[in-house]
Amino acid sequence: MCVFRDLEIFRIGYYELKAASIIIENTGGHLKKIFLGSPYELDEYVRNFDDDSLIFIRKVYEKCLSIEYLSLIFPPSKEHFNEFEKLLKICQNLKSLLLAIHINDDVLPEEELLIENEEILKILIRSSPTNLKEIRFICDVEFSLETLEEFLEKWKGRPALSILTSNYIYREKNYKKLINKYKNNGVIKDFICDYFEKVVNMDFKI
Template sequence: MKQLPSVSHQSLLFDYVSFCRSINVNIMKSIISVGSSSASNRLFLQQEFYNLFMKKCSELKYLDMRSIEHQIFNFPEAKLRFESLYELKCDTSIDSSYFYGLAHISQYIQKIIVVNNAKTKANFGVVKLIEVQKNLKYFELIDDHYIYAPGPDRDSYKEILLALEKNANIITHLNIYFIFISRTSPNVFPKFLKLKTLITGFGFSFSKEQLKMCVYRELEIFKIDYYDLKAASIIIENSGGRLKKIFLGSSYELDDYISDFDDDSLIFIRRVYENCLSIEHLSLVFPPSEQHFDEFEKLLKTCQNLKSLLLVIYMNEVEIEEEILFENGEELLKILIKSAPINLREIRFLYDVKFSLESLEEFLEKWRGRPALSIFTCRSIYKEENYVRLINKYKDNRIIKDFRCESFDNVVNENFKM
């Protein structure tokens, strides 16, 4: 039998562990694996780590328990260490017994992030943990759709949504993107009356009448899919006028024909300037028609607090002549220079729009006297020598703060900063 490694209990000059407030199981396991190739040795060292942590650490604020292999919630000191837990990250492939153990001792978790990657039925341990919470403010469900797939007649979100319903009056941040149809969500979502942040994709789960029941008067941050403009307009219309950030996004690029796109995008622009006078960060997607440009200009004149814009000009066509792209860009820059609010400092451009050298120079020349502008795009044309020379000229004059050609993912990612 292979001898297990000896563990030294010699005291350190400084008691680092007593100041520890977080555990990330994956990181801890990675560190241990560097010094031991034996699975039994690694398990032993993990056990010793948890023993030391339970004895030394006064309280725990953050736990990422993905890939956990030890019943640490059964330790004698567990209640004292975990009753102050603030944030938890986990996944549904973990055995439910771990969650039942944690539910018994941690009932004031404020932030829970669940990765939904179980291949079978719902994890009722996770459901129980959510149910017993008394101060849950933030909940996020991440579907690992490459692994997880529900049965054809199964509402894969039902049990978790019903558990969240018991905390609906205190949850302020909700992030659930429905990859699969959820028949339960239309009954539960109207009950989240205190939401300040909503990140979701309603998809085919909600009818128009059901969406109108979702009234969030305290909503400040709203993110939804490009393809959900109809739903977005209804949510915005029923918001309380406090929205500061509206993001349209997707994990994939627009590459299909969008039903009712012209009408829905027009209504979306109108709902924003009618209901969101405090908006600071905004995503818009619309075709380059005269009517849409007119409504966009009204929005710029009305929403004077705007600081950043993501403009997705999308023509819903397969092939577009380059001359048309330059015409779209010229019209867009004319509107921006004429009507952009003074606080606007960042613009991101996507899809069916290009700026000729002449139009871009005219725009930048007329931008003088305003705050320096940051521009994001994924068009490689702006890496050409003539454009680089022009951009550097206006950077030197402090008219441009930054001009970047980035990947599609970075341009649409509101958290990616220049």
């Protein structure tokens, strides 16, 4: 079996979570950047996605205590949320997080999906490391105006946050007004709504 003791930067596709977990298991604990990605949005059924994404999260917080830049993708289940929160508490060097929610089998009603996404923001408020200054949201991650405002209000007192998203709902008038409000009071550093390809490109810097 190959061992990657000096590996610091790791790139692999969304569809290869099982392989990614095996590689992470055999690193020397020096990984600082893990980039999951694809030039296309993830919109297909992925075999064993729920189990593989859960194992991937666990491998990150078990083997990657030095991680600074991280991409995660998982379904909106309680078990995944619990593991995600554990990762945030353990990986204290995390600076930038790309988060994708992917529903593999069924399509959730919009109201239910918004409730699940609200839980993501609650977890980020409760457990984000102090170094976290950039969050990127893609796929099925969308927040109501009220939920986003509550999150930003509770983020006050932390380092200013940069948010990138590929969801164009945030270009609507009410969202732009809210975003500008929290830019003006120093909670938001930047809020960028752009093409999917640019948001998932972790080499793209604000």
